[in-house]
Amino acid sequence: MASEAFRAAIPALRQSYQQSDFAEIPAFMPDDVFHSTLRELEELFHHQSHRREVHIEQSGGTPRRFNTLARDVIAQGSSVIPAVFASPAMRAALEEIVGEKVLPVPYEPEQYIATRLHETSDVHGWHWDDYTWALVWIFKMPDEGHGGSLEYVKDVPWEPENPRVEEYVATGPVIRRHPAAGSAYLLKAGSALHRVSPLSCAAERMMVCFSFASTTDLEDERSHESIQALF
Template structure:
């Protein structure tokens, strides 16, 4: 279901320096279709969020979400994918860390849906060290927004407003891996009507780090 790249390619990719690894075409057509069907089913549980995240420099949240607890209760596909042994082994190889699943359910696996003009997931870092972000839908063109903007090893979120920030465009079926606790990141606003950017974000951690460090996930997904 997942087209995991060969270890050698990945180790040469510089993930530990860049904090970002593009994984184009990670999802097979079959898995993409199954995840989209799951999204349709879970849509009834989605909630709209429009607020400024106080603990993240008041950065904006304008998106619709399905939180981890709802997914754990109503999906078997996503929790099974999240725990896939080959995926965990791959993540450990890429990062050189002993990667394990996140115990608390709220931000373990979440769906983020940007679907209105101006929708954005503003600047933040995540509580856990690793985010694997799978694209169920994405704007086809760079100019339509929904880009991942990120700055590796940022000491503040303001680093995103400097020339050190990088931008990445992804397509449906792609994924990216982010060192999400130390990489400041955000998703740029959708630029027009009729666009959708839908991701499944799966968070991973190391055995000694099982506690969320901020209340940001509870505010967004709780």
């Protein structure tokens, strides 16, 4: 399950990932698949989402202000999103980009989740992911001047007992990307301190995040306090 545009872009995506631990995938899915999935998500957010306004201790007390959909809610309400996560062809395409084995994460609640930022000051604050890769499918995106951008610092370790977020952000460099609706991006999120920048007005950012693991990830025990607090 990968669009022809995605397949054709793999050499350029590989180069981008090698340089920056990030690759934006244009036209991630065909238009009809994108729009049908967007309708599913809008329905789920309208009826089954939960509002979260919390600070997460494991990432230095950084804020979360958004609406969420948990993995099981999405699994019951969407036909496409679970299929994307389970697709061997999708993982094979990702492996061509990153140059190593890409595996489904074993912890079900983190396999795929969705968030919606839509109120002024909504933010997904600085954090690291529990597993190596995040594949983020963008369904709605505000204008760049209104926030909602991905910001990240690559190649920094996560130490939950001493996360040093302010130090890493101050040292930088902070890389900023503003992917388009309909695209997806792949981020080496386990070793990149990253956030979604605050909305400066009542705009909308809606996305689905798929998590994938490296072989090394599966050799270690992982804790999941952050995801449990949010979803």
